[in-house]
Amino acid sequence: MSDVELVLRSTRVITPEGTRAAAVAVADGTITAVLPYDTDLPSGARVEDVGDDVLLPGLVDTHVHVNDPGRTEWEGFWTATRAAAAGGITTLVDMPLNSLPPTTTVDHLRIKREVAAAKAHIDVGFWGGALPDNVKDLRPLHEAGVFGFKAFLSPSGVEEFPHLDEERLAAALAEIASFDGLLIVHAEDPHHLDAAPQRGGPRYADFLASRPRDAEDTAIARLIAQAKRFDARVHILHLSSADALPMIAAAKAEGVRLTVETCPHYLTLTAEEVPDGASEFKCCPPIREAANQDLLWQALADGTVDCVVTDHSPSTADLKTADFATAWGGISGLQLSLSAVWTAARDRGHGLEDVVRWMSERTSALAGLDRKGAIAPGRDADFAVLAPDALFTVDPAALQHRNRVTAYAGRTLRGVVRSTWLRGRRIAADGEFTAPEGRLLTRTP
Numbered sequence: 001m002s003d004v005e006l007v008l009r010s011t012r013v014i015t016p017e018g019t020r021a022a023a024v025a026v027a028d029g030t031i032t033a034v035l036p037y038d039t040d041l042p043s044g045a046r047v048e049d050v051g052d053d054v055l056l057p058g059l060v061d062t063h064v065h066v067n068d069p070g071r072t073e074w075e076g077f078w079t080a081t082r083a084a085a086a087g088g089i090t091t092l093v094d095m096p097l098n099s100l101p102p103t104t105t106v107d108h109l110r111i112k113r114e115v116a117a118a119k120a121h122i123d124v125g126f127w128g129g130a131l132p133d134n135v136k137d138l139r140p141l142h143e144a145g146v147f148g149f150k151a152f153l154s155p156s157g158v159e160e161f162p163h164l165d166e167e168r169l170a171a172a173l174a175e176i177a178s179f180d181g182l183l184i185v186h187a188e189d190p191h192h193l194d195a196a197p198q199r200g201g202p203r204y205a206d207f208l209a210s211r212p213r214d215a216e217d218t219a220i221a222r223l224i225a226q227a228k229r230f231d232a233r234v235h236i237l238h239l240s241s242a243d244a245l246p247m248i249a250a251a252k253a254e255g256v257r258l259t260v261e262t263c264p265h266y267l268t269l270t271a272e273e274v275p276d277g278a279s280e281f282k283c284c285p286p287i288r289e290a291a292n293q294d295l296l297w298q299a300l301a302d303g304t305v306d307c308v309v310t311d312h313s314p315s316t317a318d319l320k321t322a323d324f325a326t327a328w329g330g331i332s333g334l335q336l337s338l339s340a341v342w343t344a345a346r347d348r349g350h351g352l353e354d355v356v357r358w359m360s361e362r363t364s365a366l367a368g369l370d371r372k373g374a375i376a377p378g379r380d381a382d383f384a385v386l387a388p389d390a391l392f393t394v395d396p397a398a399l400q401h402r403n404r405v406t407a408y409a410g411r412t413l414r415g416v417v418r419s420t421w422l423r424g425r426r427i428a429a430d431g432e433f434t435a436p437e438g439r440l441l442t443r444t445p
C-alpha cells in the first residue's frame with residue numbers, strides 16, 4: 001500500500017457488489033483497492049472524506065455531438081467537456097457528424113484528435129461514420145481506434161453525412177462484421193417519414209405526427225434482420241418508440257447481437273408538456289407521450305434497453321426557431337443528465353445503482369472501455385461525488401455548454417454533483433475547473 005497517493009472515503013460507495021461505506025485507494029490514477037471505511041490508512045496518502053455524499057464511478061456518455069472543428073459556434077471540446085465534467089461525466093465518445101470534417105476517414109480522425117487534444121477536460125473517444133461511399137475507410141478507421149461506426153437510415157440533417165439505403169447498409173454491415181466491429185444506427189425509416197403528415201409550424205402535436213413511431217419500428221425491424229444476416233453487432237441509438245420493444249426483446253432472446261440506448265429526455269420529458277413553439281424540446285426521434293415513457297422505463301428495468309446516453313446535440317440559439325419543421329433538432333443534456341435521470345428514476349423506485357448501471361457500466365461495456373464504468377481495482381480512478389437528496393432549480397446561466405439553450409430550464413432536479421474526478425485528480429467542483437487533462441481514448445484491440 002505504500003504507493004497509495006489518494007484515498008477517497010464515503011459512507012456510500014457504489015461498487016459492482018453494491019453500495020457500502022468504503023475507502024477507495026488510488027495510485028497512479030488507478031483504483032488499487034476498495035477497502036473497509038475505517039481501514040488503517042496508508043501513511044503519506046491524501047485522504048478525502050466526502051461523508052454521506054455518494055461516490056459513484058464517473059459516467060460514460062457514448063452519444064455526444066461536439067461539432068468541433070467546423071461548427072464550433074454550436075459546441076466545442078472545451079465547452080462540451082466542461083459541461084460533462086460539471087455533470088459527473090468523465091468520458092464521452094464523440095459522434096462523427098456535425099463537425100467539419102465528419103469522422104469518416106483516418107485523415108479526418110487525425111484532424112479531430114488534434115483539435116480535441118488540448119481542450120478535453122475529460123477523456124474523449126471517437127465514433128467513425130459509415131457513409132454510402134466510404135466502405136473502404138471502415139477497416140482503417142477501426143484499426144486507428146474508433147469505437148464503432150454510426151449510420152443513418154434517413155436523412156441526418158447535414159448534407160455531408162448522407163444516409164444508407166438498404167443495399168449500402170448491407171455493404172457496410174458486411175464489412176464491419178468482417179472485423180467484428182460495431183454499427184450504431186439512427187433508426188428511422190425514410191419512407192415512413194415521407195408518408196407522414198408534414199404540417200410544419202409551432203404545434204408540437206404536428207411535429208410528433210411527422211416523426212411517427214412506425215418510422216422507428218420499421219427501421220429497427222430492418223436492422224434486426226440485417227444484424228441476423230451478417231451475425232453483426234448492432235446498436236440502436238436513442239430509442240424513443242416503445243412499440244419496438246417487443247421485437248427488440250425477442251431478437252435479444254434469440255441471440256441477435258443487439259444493444260439499445262435511450263436518452264434522458266425520453267425518460268423525463270413528455271409530449272403532453274411541450275409548449276407550442278418550444279423547439280428546445282425538438283429532437284429526432286421525438287419525445288413521445290407519457291404512456292410511451294412508462295414503457296421505456298419498464299424496458300430499462302427489465303434490460304430490454306441497455307443504457308442511457310445524452311445525445312447532446314446543440315446548435316446556436318437562432319437555429320432553435322419556433323417552427324418545429326425547420327428548427328434544428330437536438331437537445332443539450334450533458335450537464336444535467338445524471339440529475340434528470342436520477343430524479344425520475346427515484347420517483348419510479350429505482351436506486352442509484354441502477355442509474356450507474358445504465359449510465360456508466362453498460363455504456364463502458366458498449367464501447368469496450370474496460371478501464372471505465374466501475375469502482376473496482378484496476379479501473380481508472382474516475383468518480384462523481386453526488387449529493388443525492390439535494391435539490392436545485394435549473395438555471396440556464398449555470399450551464400457550461402456553449403449555447404445555453406435547455407429543455408430543462410426552471411425544472412427542479414434532485415442530485416447535485418459536488419465534484420468530479422479523473423484518474424485521481426479533482427477536475428471539477430463548485431463551478432470551478434482545472435486545466436484540461438483529459439486523454440484521447442482508442443478502442444481496446
Ligand SMILES: [Zn+2]
Nearest residue numbers: 063095311313
Ligand atoms: Zn445523436
